[in-house]
Amino acid sequence: MKNKEPMRIALLGLGTVGYGVYEFIRAREDLQVACAMSLVVPEDVTCPIVKDIRDIWADETIDTVVEVIGGLHPAYEWVKGSLEAGKNVITANKLLIAAHYKELVSLALEKGVALRCTAAAGGGIPWLTSLKRCAEQEPVIRISGIMNGTTNFILDTMHTTGGSFDTALAEAQRLGYAEFDPTDDLNGADIRRKLVISSNIGYGCVLDEKEVATEGIEHITGEDIAAFRSMGRVCKLIAASRKLDHSVAAYIEPALVPPSMPESAIPTNYNLISLTGEHIGKQSFYGQGAGRYPTAYNVLQDCVDVSHGIRGFYTDRLEEAHVDNSTVYRHYYVRTKGDDSWLKARTESFLPCGVITEAVSVSEIHAWAKKRRELDPDCFIASLR
Amino acid sequence: MKNKEPMRIALLGLGTVGYGVYEFIRAREDLQVACAMSLVVPEDVTCPIVKDIRDIWADETIDTVVEVIGGLHPAYEWVKGSLEAGKNVITANKLLIAAHYKELVSLALEKGVALRCTAAAGGGIPWLTSLKRCAEQEPVIRISGIMNGTTNFILDTMHTTGGSFDTALAEAQRLGYAEFDPTDDLNGADIRRKLVISSNIGYGCVLDEKEVATEGIEHITGEDIAAFRSMGRVCKLIAASRKLDHSVAAYIEPALVPPSMPESAIPTNYNLISLTGEHIGKQSFYGQGAGRYPTAYNVLQDCVDVSHGIRGFYTDRLEEAHVDNSTVYRHYYVRTKGDDSWLKARTESFLPCGVITEAVSVSEIHAWAKKRRELDPDCFIASLR
Numbered sequence: 001m002k003n004k005e006p007m008r009i010a011l012l013g014l015g016t017v018g019y020g021v022y023e024f025i026r027a028r029e030d031l032q033v034a035c036a037m038s039l040v041v042p043e044d045v046t047c048p049i050v051k052d053i054r055d056i057w058a059d060e061t062i063d064t065v066v067e068v069i070g071g072l073h074p075a076y077e078w079v080k081g082s083l084e085a086g087k088n089v090i091t092a093n094k095l096l097i098a099a100h101y102k103e104l105v106s107l108a109l110e111k112g113v114a115l116r117c118t119a120a121a122g123g124g125i126p127w128l129t130s131l132k133r134c135a136e137q138e139p140v141i142r143i144s145g146i147m148n149g150t151t152n153f154i155l156d157t158m159h160t161t162g163g164s165f166d167t168a169l170a171e172a173q174r175l176g177y178a179e180f181d182p183t184d185d186l187n188g189a190d191i192r193r194k195l196v197i198s199s200n201i202g203y204g205c206v207l208d209e210k211e212v213a214t215e216g217i218e219h220i221t222g223e224d225i226a227a228f229r230s231m232g233r234v235c236k237l238i239a240a241s242r243k244l245d246h247s248v249a250a251y252i253e254p255a256l257v258p259p260s261m262p263e264s265a266i267p268t269n270y271n272l273i274s275l276t277g278e279h280i281g282k283q284s285f286y287g288q289g290a291g292r293y294p295t296a297y298n299v300l301q302d303c304v305d306v307s308h309g310i311r312g313f314y315t316d317r318l319e320e321a322h323v324d325n326s327t328v329y330r331h332y333y334v335r336t337k338g339d340d341s342w343l344k345a346r347t348e349s350f351l352p353c354g355v356i357t358e359a360v361s362v363s364e365i366h367a368w369a370k371k372r373r374e375l376d377p378d379c380f381i382a383s384l385r
Numbered sequence: 386m387k388n389k390e391p392m393r394i395a396l397l398g399l400g401t402v403g404y405g406v407y408e409f410i411r412a413r414e415d416l417q418v419a420c421a422m423s424l425v426v427p428e429d430v431t432c433p434i435v436k437d438i439r440d441i442w443a444d445e446t447i448d449t450v451v452e453v454i455g456g457l458h459p460a461y462e463w464v465k466g467s468l469e470a471g472k473n474v475i476t477a478n479k480l481l482i483a484a485h486y487k488e489l490v491s492l493a494l495e496k497g498v499a500l501r502c503t504a505a506a507g508g509g510i511p512w513l514t515s516l517k518r519c520a521e522q523e524p525v526i527r528i529s530g531i532m533n534g535t536t537n538f539i540l541d542t543m544h545t546t547g548g549s550f551d552t553a554l555a556e557a558q559r560l561g562y563a564e565f566d567p568t569d570d571l572n573g574a575d576i577r578r579k580l581v582i583s584s585n586i587g588y589g590c591v592l593d594e595k596e597v598a599t600e601g602i603e604h605i606t607g608e609d610i611a612a613f614r615s616m617g618r619v620c621k622l623i624a625a626s627r628k629l630d631h632s633v634a635a636y637i638e639p640a641l642v643p644p645s646m647p648e649s650a651i652p653t654n655y656n657l658i659s660l661t662g663e664h665i666g667k668q669s670f671y672g673q674g675a676g677r678y679p680t681a682y683n684v685l686q687d688c689v690d691v692s693h694g695i696r697g698f699y700t701d702r703l704e705e706a707h708v709d710n711s712t713v714y715r716h717y718y719v720r721t722k723g724d725d726s727w728l729k730a731r732t733e734s735f736l737p738c739g740v741i742t743e744a745v746s747v748s749e750i751h752a753w754a755k756k757r758r759e760l761d762p763d764c765f766i767a768s769l770r
Contacts, residue, residue: 024522024664124665126518130511137409137685262657262671265650272647274671279409279678280509286647286659286669293664300522 006032013069014038020296057085064088092119098193116302121194124294125287132314140202142276144240149269150185187216195239204317211323213251213366247324254382325362391417398454399423405681442470449473477504483578501687506579509679517699525587527661529625534654535570572601580624589702596708598636598751632709639767710748
């Protein structure tokens with residue numbers, strides 16, 4: 001590590017997050033944006049703009065590449081090439097890290113460079129660094145939480161106003177809390193990536209995201225919310241995983257939480273993410289899960305850590321593990337049109353617009369819901385906590 | 386820093402926390418309890434027991450002293466002497482650090498050794514390390530939270546059961562959540578120490594704990610709680626501070642929080658502590674604020690950090706600052722027997738057992754309450770959030 005001389009950074013992307021990172025670094029003396037790549041360049045950006053990523057790879061004065069362009073391509077090629085060129089890489093790209101976890105982590109470890117992605121899960125919350133810190137001292141046995149601000153905003157708005165899903169989604173889009181195409185947020189794909197990255201780091205494993213049972217909130221209605229309110233519960237989209245002996249339970253689902261759980265009181269687009277350590281018990285981390293400055297802040301923290309000499313990934317354990325949700329049992333709220341013999345046999349009580357089941361395994365009911373949608377596309381399930 | 390050889394630790398205290406630290410370190414190879422001092426020594430402790438602290442100071446093979454005896458004496462003399470002898474010091478002693486902050490921090494900085502006290506605020510929550518991490522990157526402008534497990538357990542029990550203060554306190558004592566003499570927890574002295582240490586680190590200042598306006602929960606009644614429930618609010622003992630231009634607002638008081646604030650859902654003896662950074666916004670940290678293993682865990686994390694070469698204190702800024710609560714305005718619930726002209730002039734509405742005031746300054750109402758207790762010792766106030 002060079003002392004006194006600033007760490008020279010190539011910044012890939014000058015969009016919402018990228019420009020926030022640029023602003024933060026501009027105000028510092030220990031870090032320097034040596035050059036940037038971006039299709040659109042804000043007027044007051046004064047660093048050289050590079051057109052070809054290979055110029056960055058060939059520049060030996062550049063220590064570290066910060067990737068904040070998002071998406072899978074060309075982010076994958078650029079990050080992989082940067083690691084191969086011996087550069088440290090800092091990224092906020094959860095899509096990329098969840099999809100190519102083993103390959104990219106192995107490559108960083110092999111090359112002896114840093115790979116950091118703290119902003120990829122929890123936005124501006126120091127979640128992955130805290131998780132790593134705990135996992136180094138004692139076994140992490142559970143991870144769970146509200147890890148998607150868009151869905152939390154929509155659910156919170158529906159609970160607060162009593163309005164419809166469409167109205168809440170439109171409001172989220174108006175305020176910039178939901179993207180123009182919110183599919184990946186609503187169907188759980190976004191939060192699933194964050195759960196996979198977190199579980200991999202916490203348990204030292206490698207999960208295949210396609211194995212994670214996933215139910216989103218796209219089918220929830222104002223009537224569902226009214227029923228939950230009458231039960232004294234709040235609906236939240238929850239990611240959860242548990243370390244088992246030879247596998248990992250991991251799933252995404254709407255959950256009905258009682259007021260005694262802190263998750264019930266997480267407002268608007270905030271996140272709350274928890275780990276449970278063997279001795280330390282449950283620890284939770286709360287803050288803004290997205291937005292220019294919160295996300296840029298965690299990218300900056302990663303830059304500072306790397307400039308202080310931190311190398312490698314959060315963990316060097318890469319044991320492939322399968323997902324097994326057959327041992328986790330919960331009661332579920334289920335709303336579906338028409339009769340179903342499986343559901344009928346497991347119904348414990350009736351609500352105006354749905355039923356409450358006996359305790360069933362997560363794997364069984366998620367599989368049932370997937371199949372049920374062939375007959376009733378609007379079928380909705382939510383577990384009781 | 387020696388590589389491979391374990392860091393040799395002198396452990397002062399083998400009580401609840403000390404024995405937990407001993408158990409954690411026994412299982413590791415990078416740390417070693419070289420010797421311990423304790424009046425009572427559990428049977429399975431196999432390290433040498435030292436009778437005179439000067440033997441530890443004179444032993445050049447000992448890097449680090451861990452102080453977990455608690456109390457002001459002899460902890461003060463032992464910690465000070467250890468720093469003077471060039472030892473790193475790790476302590477869980479909030480009483481000691483709050484009372485002798487400037488002297489001990491200055492001494493550690495002067496000697497170039499580590500002084501760490503992560504377990505002193507937030508028990509097992511990585512609060513002080515996260516606060517330091519944020520304060521290094523951007524100005525921290527607010528700190529607040531539930532930082533005392535005893536009072537949270539009592540208030541939570543009163544809300545949940547509808548029972549009296551005495552019953553809840555007895556239950557807390559039965560479960561080990563309150564000490565035999567709970568005075569410092571109930572009157573706010575304990576949480577005040579944690580707020581002072583946190584504010585000092587967050588803002589880079591030195592506060593005098595006696596200047597922090599402090600109202601505890603020792604006068605709260607079941608009738609108060611019933612009134613808060615009818616308002617849809619939950620009573621919590623809150624510590625709060627704000628960085629002002631040339632001073633710091635800092636106070637401890639019962640606060641009535643709405644269900645939309647995560648603070649409302651903090652159960653039993655848990656803590657929730659928050660910081661607000663200029664760009665990053667509010668970040669909160671939740672977990673067990675006390676107990677053998679959570680507290681020992683943060684002591685262990687400090688040991689690991691020091692073994693990795695971390696020195697000094699969380700901050701090296703020691704600017705003395707005065708407390709000024711005259712610019713923070715809130716509405717208050719006030720219950721007092723008999724007439725009072727000041728209160729009458731500021732009353733906005735009436736409840737069965739108390740009144741709600743117009744917005745008044747924290748400094749004014751805390752001063753009023755202190756004076757009012759000369760006439761009505763049971764007077765109780767709580768701010769509305």
